[in-house]
Amino acid sequence: MSEIRKMELAVQIKMNEKLFLRNPELSELGRNIIKYSVVMIREKGFEDFTFKKLAQRIGTTEASIYRYFENKHRLLIYIVAWYWSYLEYKVVFYTQNLANPENRLKKIIELLAKPVTDDFSTDYIDEKLVYEVAVWEGSKAYLTKHVSKDNKDRLFKPYKDLCGRIANIIAEFNPRYKFPRSLSSTLLEMAHYQRFFMNNLPSLTDFGEDKSEERLYQFLYQLVFDSLKK
Amino acid sequence: MSEIRKMELAVQIKMNEKLFLRNPELSELGRNIIKYSVVMIREKGFEDFTFKKLAQRIGTTEASIYRYFENKHRLLIYIVAWYWSYLEYKVVFYTQNLANPENRLKKIIELLAKPVTDDFSTDYIDEKLVYEVAVWEGSKAYLTKHVSKDNKDRLFKPYKDLCGRIANIIAEFNPRYKFPRSLSSTLLEMAHYQRFFMNNLPSLTDFGEDKSEERLYQFLYQLVFDSLKK
DNA sequence: TTTTTATAATAGTAATACTATTATTTTAAA
DNA sequence: TTTAAAATAATAGTATTACTATTATAAAAA
Numbered sequence: 413m414s415e416i417r418k419m420e421l422a423v424q425i426k427m428n429e430k431l432f433l434r435n436p437e438l439s440e441l442g443r444n445i446i447k448y449s450v451v452m453i454r455e456k457g458f459e460d461f462t463f464k465k466l467a468q469r470i471g472t473t474e475a476s477i478y479r480y481f482e483n484k485h486r487l488l489i490y491i492v493a494w495y496w497s498y499l500e501y502k503v504v505f506y507t508q509n510l511a512n513p514e515n516r517l518k519k520i521i522e523l524l525a526k527p528v529t530d531d532f533s534t535d536y537i538d539e540k541l542v543y544e545v546a547v548w549e550g551s552k553a554y555l556t557k558h559v560s561k562d563n564k565d566r567l568f569k570p571y572k573d574l575c576g577r578i579a580n581i582i583a584e585f586n587p588r589y590k591f592p593r594s595l596s597s598t599l600l601e602m603a604h605y606q607r608f609f610m611n612n613l614p615s616l617t618d619f620g621e622d623k624s625e626e627r628l629y630q631f632l633y634q635l636v637f638d639s640l641k642k
Numbered sequence: 643m644s645e646i647r648k649m650e651l652a653v654q655i656k657m658n659e660k661l662f663l664r665n666p667e668l669s670e671l672g673r674n675i676i677k678y679s680v681v682m683i684r685e686k687g688f689e690d691f692t693f694k695k696l697a698q699r700i701g702t703t704e705a706s707i708y709r710y711f712e713n714k715h716r717l718l719i720y721i722v723a724w725y726w727s728y729l730e731y732k733v734v735f736y737t738q739n740l741a742n743p744e745n746r747l748k749k750i751i752e753l754l755a756k757p758v759t760d761d762f763s764t765d766y767i768d769e770k771l772v773y774e775v776a777v778w779e780g781s782k783a784y785l786t787k788h789v790s791k792d793n794k795d796r797l798f799k800p801y802k803d804l805c806g807r808i809a810n811i812i813a814e815f816n817p818r819y820k821f822p823r824s825l826s827s828t829l830l831e832m833a834h835y836q837r838f839f840m841n842n843l844p845s846l847t848d849f850g851e852d853k854s855e856e857r858l859y860q861f862l863y864q865l866v867f868d869s870l871k872k
Numbered sequence: 873t874t875t876t877t878a879t880a881a882t883a884g885t886a887a888t889a890c891t892a893t894t895a896t897t898t899t900a901a902a
Numbered sequence: 903t904t905t906a907a908a909a910t911a912a913t914a915g916t917a918t919t920a921c922t923a924t925t926a927t928a929a930a931a932a
Contacts, residue, residue: 434879441880457787459715462919476880478921485689551781557687559842572845590848591861594836597846598865601835602828609827612789615802616827618820631821635828638868664910671911692888706911708890 425497430565431490434480442480443536444470446494449487450541458488458549485556489567492553495546496570498539499523500577502532513585520578521636524603525629547604575600586640595639603632655727660795661720664710672710673766674700676724679717680771688718688779715786719797722783725776726800728769729753730807732762743815750808751866754833755859777834805830816870825869833862 427437436442448470453461463477463484481487502523507516527543554568562568575596582592589595606617606628614620619627657667666672678700683691693707693714711717732753737746757773784798792798805826812822819825836847836858844850849857 439879459786463921464919473881474920475882475922479879483920548785551785554843555778555781555838556689563843568843572843575846591857591864592848593845594839594847594849594861595865597839598828598832598836601831605831606824606828608785609824613784613793613798613802615823616805617824618822619824627820631824634821635825635865635869638871639865641868669910693890694888703912704889705891705913709910713889 425494425501427490427494427497428566428569431486431493431567432480433478433482436480436490441470441472441476444472445477445480445487446491447536447538450491450538450545453488453491453545453549454541458484458552485553488549489553489562491542492546492550493567493570494537495542495550496574498532498542500570500574503574503577507581513581516581517578517585517636518633520581521599521632522629524599525632526625527603547608550604571600582636582640586642588642589640591639595636599632599636602635606631655724655731657720657724657727658796658799661716661723661797662710663708663712666710666720671700671702671706674702675707675710675717676721677766677768680721680768680775683718683721683775683779684771688714688782715783718779719783719792721772722776722780723797723800724767725772725780726804728762728772730800730804733804733807737811743811746811747808747815747866748863750811751829751833751862752859754829755862756855757833777838780834801830812866812870816872818872819870821869825866829862829866832865836861 427435429435434442436446445466449461449466452466452469456465461484463474467474467477481490503520506523507519510516510519532539554562556562575593578596578599579592582589582595606619609616610620610623610628614623617628618631657665659665664672666676675696679691679696682696682699686695691714693704697704697707711720733750736753737749740746740749762769784792786792805823808829809822809826812819812825836849839846840850840853840858844853847858848861
């Protein structure tokens with residue numbers, strides 16, 4: 413039974429061609445590159461992660477990894493893009509049955525603040541680790557001098573799509589609110605940053621002592637709905 | 643006259659000893675390291691910035707720069723810490739004469755959203771450039787595997803101090819609001835991120851087309867005061 | 873079966889991030 | 903004023919990183 417359900421819910425994220433040189437999904441080596449890069453970036457941090465170390469870990473060579481990704485920054489963008497696509501998939505899945513925008517928004521905030529309940533099988537990718545990589549390293553994907561060039565290549569499309577989708581729900585909930593997109597990106601960023609602060613720089617938050625996911629949720633909930641109260 | 647006023651308002655930021663190996667303020671070479679690292683990080687982005695290139699630019703050697711800073715990441719932390727200290731100084735200066743917390747908060751949001759009016763002389767540091775470095779590279783100061791170790795060395799104290807100061811004003815304005823510190827860090831982060839988005843990933847904001855600083859200000863103002871309405 | 877094509881490994885290079893040692897300048901003591 | 907000590911900076915390295923050109927091997931097609 414669980415086999416069948418797993419197959420029904422199996423997620424296949426369609427990735428933009430510009431994100432890679434060769435599609436890593438289509439070979440054992442490629443899938444290993446994704447899987448273990450996520451593991452190692454989490455372990456070492458992005459700065460200490462190198463293609464050489466990854467190659468050693470998965471029993472291949474640096475040059476072979478370079479045939480899949482131009483460089484390690486592109487690989488990071490790939491992972492982060494996968495994460496946002498995956499999250500959008502979840503958002504769509506869990507909100508499609510909800511009638512009014514208020515409930516949809518509430519559900520989204522819940523997904524953001526209380527993430528990663530291993531609900532979809534994504535074969536070779538560990539979604540919990542990808543989430544952590546997104547929190548710790550996600551901003552580095554776009555905080556570069558070549559952000560505009562990368563943006564033209566649509567590398568950030570998954571993030572912008574999700575942001576736009578949430579902004580639409582915000583606008584539906586309160587059409588008179590002036591900043592739906594900024595509120596949406598604030599929600600997305602703060603879901604990550606407040607969690608990072610809670611765990612690592614707790615005095616920047618009000619839920620550092622008990623590291624309470626519930627209070628993080630409440631903060632985001634209030635932030636959004638106080639802004640949208642009519 | 644302007645000479646005298648300049649002297650009166652000249653800012654001397656006291657920096658934590660752990661931020662450097664040798665105090666760069668105390669030598670011509672040290673001051674050049676700070677001044678031109680800010681220039682070059684802005685020009686090239688932090689990833690492409692190296693001590694070697696900096697050494698060439700200011701006519702010294704790599705090894706000499708290493709006598710001041712352990713590595714380029716520590717130099718970034720120094721610059722960002724200087725920025726937050728400078729901003730806190732400004733906050734104190736511009737709010738000391740304001741009686742009620744509402745006006746103080748309003749002033750702070752103004753300072754954050756409409757920054758860098760060359761009001762204080764800071765001799766060798768270009769505050770406009772430092773602000774831009776803080777926006778583009780600031781998060782990289784703490785988004786590392788050694789954030790906790792760095793935090794124990796109090797490297798992020800200036801950021802946490804400013805965050806705490808604003809949180810206190812928030813709590814004074816509305817003592818029943820539950821998340822003053824998280825709202826404060828959200829305000830600080832979003833002042834940077836929404837500006838970065840506005841200029842580089844405009845569809846994540848609602849002020850991308852006209853790049854309107856005024857609307858960015860309004861967004862932050864509403865975000866804070868809608869949360870604090872009693 | 874042979875040829876083509878796809879894929880991966882070998883063997884490099886230039887640049888980066890440092891460090892140990894030596895040289896020079898400044899300061900202080902004799 | 904001279905000499906010794908201390909502070910400061912430069913030289914000359916090394917190991918690692920980020921990448922590339924070329925060669926080898928395996929798979930698919932003719």
